[in-house]
Amino acid sequence: MSEQVPAAAPARVADDDVWQVTKHVFAASALIFLVTISLGFLNVFTAGALPRWQLLVHLHSATLGWMTLSVFGATVWLFTGKRAVSEAYARRVRWLARAMVVAFVGLIASFGIAFSQGGDAFYLLAVFAPLAALTIWAAAAFFLDQLRHLSEVTTAHLLTAAGFLVLALAVVFGNVMALGRAGILSSPDFAGTAHVFGILGYQVLVTTGIIEWVVVRERGGWTRSGAFQVGLGALLGVWVPIVVLLSVAGLPEDPLPILLLFGTLALLVLFGLLFLGRIGVRALRTNPLRSGVEAWIFFATLWFAVGGVLSFPLRFVLGDPAWWMVANVHATMVGIVTNMIFGVMAARTRFGRPESSWAQPAAMWLTNVGVVVFVGLFIATGSTHGALVMGTGVLLGVGWALYSLRKTPTKTETATKAGVETTD
Helix, strand or coil: CCCCCCCCCCCCCCCHHHHHHHHHHHHHHHHHHHHHHHHHHHHHCCCCCCCHHHHHHHHHHHHHHHHHHHHHHHHHHHHHCCCCCCHHHHHHHHHHHHHHHHHHHHHHHHHHHHHHHCHHHHHHHHHHHHHHHHHHHHHHHHHHHHCCCCCCCCHHHHHHHHHHHHHHHHHHHHHHHHHHHCCCCCCCCCHHHHHHHHHHHHHHHHHHHHHHHHHCCCCCCCCHHHHHHHHHHHHHHCHHHHHHHHHHCCCCCCCHHHHHHHHHHHHHHHHHHHHHHHHHHHHHCCCCCCCCHHHHHHHHHHHHHHHHHHHHHHHHHCCCCCCHHHHHHHHHHHHHHHHHHHHHHHHHHCCCCCCCCCHHHHHHHHHHHHHHHHHHHHHHHCCCCCHHHHHHHHHHHHHHHHHHCCCCCCHHHHHHHHCCCCCC
16 A cells, blocks of 8 residues: 655646656756766766866766756646646646756756856857856746736745846856857956855745745745745845945945855845744654655754855864865755755655655665765764765665656556545
């Protein structure tokens, strides 16, 4: 007998066409993530730092291919839900997904080719960076427009929609850098910083939004505290351009670095504490010894508290140690983002074929123990060998997800198997 989907897990999308799109998006993101994992393993056995082209492919295959594609699939699921949608809606979602996969794969490959070959190869970035930006802007516009059509708008809807809007703004600065590399325009010094901080704002918005969607059993619309959290996250994502505008408006340059630094720190900590108070405590009450959706979300929330809230003040208390950036990036991308994505995939695959009883919990524990091992070894010795444990867990998780996604039943099959209410 198949296991019943827990009450906290999202219900199946009623529209079969949109439900299939989520399957294909999750599968594509998992396949692209194999590039990230492979380069992570390669770094363990390579003397010195990765060449820049490999580092950029490693980074963007994670942030675009793994995180953004998966978040797009999860947000489509959240916004569609059990409501009846038109064929035009399903077609728009399908074409958005296809365009995003093509643009992201092209951009990831362009980073590798351009930074390894140089010269005219940088024109590839000038083609695929704007194409990727257009797909992200289209996704942001789609989700913002859909807010008008929902019978009930929750804080999770606002967080994810705001996250895509912040990402769309962040990729503008990424495009400025890409076009600058191609010699098409001059890239201002702050473009890179604005891009990175925009990605940070996007990341905290969408991860907390999806965690909230999974955790909150009862609905009831958005709350004022949730809306305040949305505002803090959006402000974090555009904080660098705001500081630059203040500089242009005549603010003395001396306090600008302090304003940028402590403003970012204050926004991030306030955002994190508000999320943990509103939702995080509920997520952390789950027993992590139980495998499945809630256990993945437990670890995502735990790493958010450690890597997303506590580590930033710790960075400045310790005097910005050299190990902090690498440790924090991996604790964030694997600890928060990957646990969150596997949690959504666990919810998605519960509606498919029966899966192995050992693969999912083994992947979860190897991944999270691996993050601890990686961070601990890197801080203590500078070694990246902890990536072997962490990467093995993530690789097993990708294998489990792809195996479980291979078949998507119809609404009738799902209703019969899992007892899920469907609407036509």
